[in-house]
Amino acid sequence: MESPLIREAHLLEQGIQALSGLLGPEWQVTQRPNNSKVFDALLEVRAEGDSTFTQLLVEATQAVSPRFVMERLVPQVQLLREVNHYSTLLVIAPWISSQARDLLRQNGIAYLDLTGNVGIRVSRPAIIIHTVGAEKAPRSARRESSRTTLAGPKAGRLVRLLADVPPPHRATDLHRTSTLSLPYVSRLLDTLEDQLLIHRKGRLITDVDWVQLLRARAQETNLLSPGSYRGALAPNGVSALLQQIPQLSTEHVGGLSAIDGLSVTGSYAAQRFVQVAVGGQLVLYVAPWLDVDDLADDLGLLPVADGADVLLLNEPDSFVRRGAEFVDGVQYVAPSQAVIDCLAGPGRMPAEGEALLEFMERWPEKWRAPKNDAWTRPVQH
Structure with a gap:
């Protein structure tokens, strides 16, 4: 050596x-x-x-x-x-x-x-x-610069908490809410401080550069990594598909339903707040308790290798639904998750992510979460 x-x-x-x-x-x-x-x-x-x-x-x-x-x-x-x-x-x-x-x-x-x-x-x-x-x-x-990076689902949890909930924060609170191990949280916080993405006084996180934090997370993320999604075609168009989703079975199995397990991200999630362009591919996270083939059949989707207008993504972690909101019976991921996914996506999605970031900077009160029970409660898997 x-x-x-x-x-x-x-x-x-x-x-x-x-x-x-x-x-x-x-x-x-x-x-x-x-x-x-x-x-x-x-x-x-x-x-x-x-x-x-x-x-x-x-x-x-x-x-x-x-x-x-x-x-x-x-x-x-x-x-x-x-x-x-x-x-x-x-x-x-x-x-x-x-x-x-x-x-x-x-x-x-x-x-x-x-x-x-x-x-x-x-x-x-x-x-x-x-x-x-x-x-x-x-x-x-990477091996030389840091033992702990912003890649992977675990880092995604911490990034979302730091972005969505205003400081101050303590490592112990982040550990409890994210259910990540305290040593991992401490190592990642050291990395973020080294990158000037957070500032601490003693053990208290007093400031978070959440804009650069979301960009840094997106750089370590590939929304459409090989094997993580399936492409499909909606015969009647995406608008009709969005109207179909609320009609899916609401029967709960173990407290979980099909509607709860589908969440919109990417372009359509960004377009709730900003309008860079109209339409685009509909990107849906599919929770692990849903069978993708059965879901595609229920929605009448046709599997295609090219020209897909619907992308069904394997949900990497339940935290992508943290702070999600139902609109007309369809679940949309929180703006911070939509930004990460857009910036890490193909085509025009990065431009939509930047536009959404600009909106979030201008109107933080419209998306940042107060420190209430919903956000400080430990995540459920």
């Missing part, structure tokens, strides 16, 4: 090679002796035949979280500007998230990751490089 110093040296070597490749053969990237105990390397960059050069002070690190940017890199670059106006701080990492990249740009810090996300701007000699690489962390980078 490689030591941290060996991994850092390997990362630095790969980063220098990537920078040289981006600049091309007419430029020279030379590593100079580094007397600094703060930075990992000193690079001199110049065009061939030009006496003008710039210095890049390099921070090579395996993970760049937003918190790392604000608490370590920003103070470094502020000090650097006080003593040397001609050097630029360059961060090299295996992968850098979009939120961290935004913070680096805002603070004039250059960055380069090994997936192709690069942002370098130097005035003299003039160097401007901006390329886009991976938006999601490669598996190797």
Whole structure:
């Protein structure tokens, strides 16, 4: 197993090679002796035949979280500007998230990751490089950056609670309501704090950046992952199908009915609040106590491989129905769940998700839940 110093040296070597490749053969990237105990390397960059050069002070690190940017890199670059106006701080990492990249740009810090996300701007000699690489962390980078991520149904529960219920929160309350283990909740909260998605005073969560939290969750979600859904065609159209759903059997088996187990998400859930476009595919979560084939027969749906106007999704977790609302006998997921699903969906759905987010920012009182019994009661499976 490689030591941290060996991994850092390997990362630095790969980063220098990537920078040289981006600049091309007419430029020279030379590593100079580094007397600094703060930075990992000193690079001199110049065009061939030009006496003008710039210095890049390099921070090579395996993970760049937003918190790392604000608490370590920003103070470094502020000090650097006080003593040397001609050097630029360059961060090299295996992968850098979009939120961290935004913070680096805002603070004039250059960055380069090994997936192709690069942002370098130097005035003299003039160097401007901006390329886009991976938006999601490669598996190797995930192992380095965080043991607990926003992927998976368990993370979805915590995200929904933090978004839908205004702070303050305590980890113990989130653990009780979500029925997730307290150690898992604590680890995920540490990750969210590292990404500046929550802020804590002691053990109390005092602020939640729920807009970025929902976006971050969507980046770790694939609404239509292989094997998670079936496509179908509604012979009489989606509008007629929505009128059929309330006519399904209301017979309860173990306290659960067909109507309770179907919930609308995606475009039609977003269109309750915003109108980006009309229609679209009807996306329905199907609870595990429902048989998808029997449900399709009851609704008169025709299975199709292409051109589906109805998508039947296996419900990944009962929490997707948390805060759902019945309208004209049809259950619609809460806005926060609809945002995640739209942003993680295909076609025009991400645009609908962004429009719904804008609505939610403007009118939080129309969707955020008070801390009442319905939201603080532990989830039922």
